[in-house]
Amino acid sequence: MKKRPIPAILLLCTAVLLSGCSLLLQREYSRSSPHSATYYEGDRRDVLRAESYQDLVNDLLLLVGAHSESGTVWLYGSSAVPDASRMAQKACDEVLLETPLGAYALEYLTYTVDEGRGYIQLSFTAGYRRTAQQIKAIVHATNGSALTDLLRIAAENDGQELAVQVSGFADSRQAVYSSVAEVQREMGHGGLPWQVHFYPDSDTWGIVEIILKE
Numbered sequence: 001m002k003k004r005p006i007p008a009i010l011l012l013c014t015a016v017l018l019s020g021c022s023l024l025l026q027r028e029y030s031r032s033s034p035h036s037a038t039y040y041e042g043d044r045r046d047v048l049r050a051e052s053y054q055d056l057v058n059d060l061l062l063l064v065g066a067h068s069e070s071g072t073v074w075l076y077g078s079s080a081v082p083d084a085s086r087m088a089q090k091a092c093d094e095v096l097l098e099t100p101l102g103a104y105a106l107e108y109l110t111y112t113v114d115e116g117r118g119y120i121q122l123s124f125t126a127g128y129r130r131t132a133q134q135i136k137a138i139v140h141a142t143n144g145s146a147l148t149d150l151l152r153i154a155a156e157n158d159g160q161e162l163a164v165q166v167s168g169f170a171d172s173r174q175a176v177y178s179s180v181a182e183v184q185r186e187m188g189h190g191g192l193p194w195q196v197h198f199y200p201d202s203d204t205w206g207i208v209e210i211i212l213k214e
Contacts, residue, residue, distance in 0.1 A: 046072065047072045047073070047074055048062065048063075048071065048072065048073045048074070049073065049074050049075075049076065049119075050073050050074070050075050050076070050122075051075075051076045051077050052077070053087055053090070053091065056073060056075065056087060056088070056091045056122075057091050057094055057095060057099075059071070059073050060091055060092070060095045060102075060109070060124065061095060061099060061101060061102070063124065063126065064095065064101055064102055064105055064106060064126065064135075065101065065135065066132075067105075067128060067131070067132035067135055068126065069125065069126055069127075069128075070123070070124065070125050070126070071123075071124045071126075072121060072122070072123050072124075073121070073122040073123075073124070074116065074119040074120070074121055074122075075087070075119055075120045075121075075122055076118070076119045078120055081113055081115060081120065084113050084120040084122065085113045088111045088113060088122050088124075089111075092109045092110075092111060092124075095109060096108075096109050097200060098200055098202075098204075099200070099206075100165060100199050100200065100205065100206030100207040101135075101138075101165075101207070103199040103200035103201070103207070104130065104138075104163065104199040104207045104209065105128055105129065105130045105134075105135055106126060106127070106128060106129065107127040107128060107129045108126070108127040109124065109125075109126050109127075110124070110125045110126075111123065111124050111125070134163065137163065138163045138164070138165055138207065139162075139163070139164055139165070140164070140165050140166075140167065141164050141165070141166050141167075142166075142167060144175065144176075144179065147164055147166065147176070147179065147208070148179050148182075148183060150162060150164055151179070151180065151183045151210060152183055152186075152187065154210070154212060155183065155184075155187040155189060155212060156187070159212055160211070160212055160213040161209065161210065161211050161212060161213075162209070162210045162212070163207060163208075163209045163210075164207065164208050164209075164210075165206060165207050166205075166206060166207070166208060167206070173198060173205075176196060176198075176208055177196055180193075180194050180196055180210055181193065181194075189212070194210055194211060194212050195210070195211035196208065196209070196210055196211075197209045197211075
């Protein structure tokens, strides 16, 4: 049995749920949902299955989307524990460091490997920097205008934070910073600039978090 912890970069700010936005979401944006999967093992809803590396990544994203603190995956097609361990390590790294949801939500992800009958059992343990409510509160934007509208709604509803998963547009970080500053001025919110964080912290970010209030 092997266990390898993977540390995540700690954030300095503590987020509080944004309330009131879900009722105002329309065409251009909608709530994000946990990663869709058909990976459950037969009729068992407590065990996931994987037959490839991508299946394993998808399984982990499903667990994170549900804010599961632990999960079991039966890995088929590999009879060698070292190979399974390397695959599990790589999948944990990708989910934790490279996927928007993992980078936003997770603090760490560990695993153990056990041989089974015709499969290898992978047991995962996750630690979160976000609550289940915060994950459910992530909203989806398809363009820069939608992101700006969501931020206005958050400010109007006295929100403290906004987490948006972006897709379908390629706004640069600077464009996002500019939009945030513009909305803050427009809404008459003085004081310190609203904080902006990108997940993952790379050019391929997919979730932007805006902290309106500490």
